[in-house]
Amino acid sequence: AQSVTQPDIHITVSEGASLELRCNYSYGATPYLFWYVQSPGQGLQLLLKYFSGDTLVQGIKGFEAEFKRSQSSFNLRKPSVHWSDAAEYFCAVGTTGGGNKLTFGTGTQLKVEL
Amino acid sequence: KAGVTQTPRYLIKTRGQQVTLSCSPISGHRSVSWYQQTPGQGLQFLFEYFSETQRNKGNFPGRFSGRQFSNSRSEMNVSTLELGDSALYLCASSLPGLAGGPNEQFFGPGTRLTVL
Numbered sequence: 001a002q003s004v005t006q007p008d009i010h011i012t013v014s015e016g017a018s019l020e021l022r023c024n025y026s027y028g029a030t031p032y033l034f035w036y037v038q039s040p041g042q043g044l045q046l047l048l049k050y051f052s053g054d055t056l057v058q059g060i061k062g063f064e065a066e067f068k069r070s071q072s073s074f075n076l077r078k079p080s081v082h083w084s085d086a087a088e089y090f091c092a093v094g095t096t097g098g099g100n101k102l103t104f105g106t107g108t109q110l111k112v113e114l
Numbered sequence: 115k116a117g118v119t120q121t122p123r124y125l126i127k128t129r130g131q132q133v134t135l136s137c138s139p140i141s142g143h144r145s146v147s148w149y150q151q152t153p154g155q156g157l158q159f160l161f162e163y164f165s166e167t168q169r170n171k172g173n174f175p176g177r178f179s180g181r182q183f184s185n186s187r188s189e190m191n192v193s194t195l196e197l198g199d200s201a202l203y204l205c206a207s208s209l210p211g212l213a214g215g216p217n218e219q220f221f222g223p224g225t226r227l228t229v230l
Contacts, residue, residue, distance in 0.1 A: 043223045094215055096215050101159050102216060102219065104158075
């Protein structure tokens, strides 16, 4: 069965600093990978997705992620964080034949210091 | 396009009762998935409905059930509520999966269920 690990439960960065959120997945074939963001009291918003092709994926709000098959990773990055980026971030994996079922990581809570 | 809507947004029930939550997907989306979000277990997949048929099911007891109507609207039902069922229940709608894998899913704001 597939799984997702987000090793960092909480991360604090200063506004304007760069950000990298880690995500490792476990799945035997090529995964379908997603990053979602959730603000307090809200549903999840898709930041970006990887299905195939170029391993560097651009998303909304200035986020990007890089798929590294050799490391089973799909880390999320942003060059300069804004205070409004404070939220919880979830990495998720889907599989071939799994329909729209996603397996989520436990999330990383991002705090931005002004 | 209007987004995914979920009703009600908040619910308070007591143990042993049952509850029905509703989800209206984005127009044109025929796949609806349900997730349970709790602080302890995180986001867990409940089930997916596509064209009125359950296509996938997560690891939840039979007290959790769902259905989908011909207009793609979906309901989930939890019978004999337990304290541990307190959670945010999220619904997501999507076009059919791509090449057998998942498609981009659009989430609603969720229904916050509290079981007393």
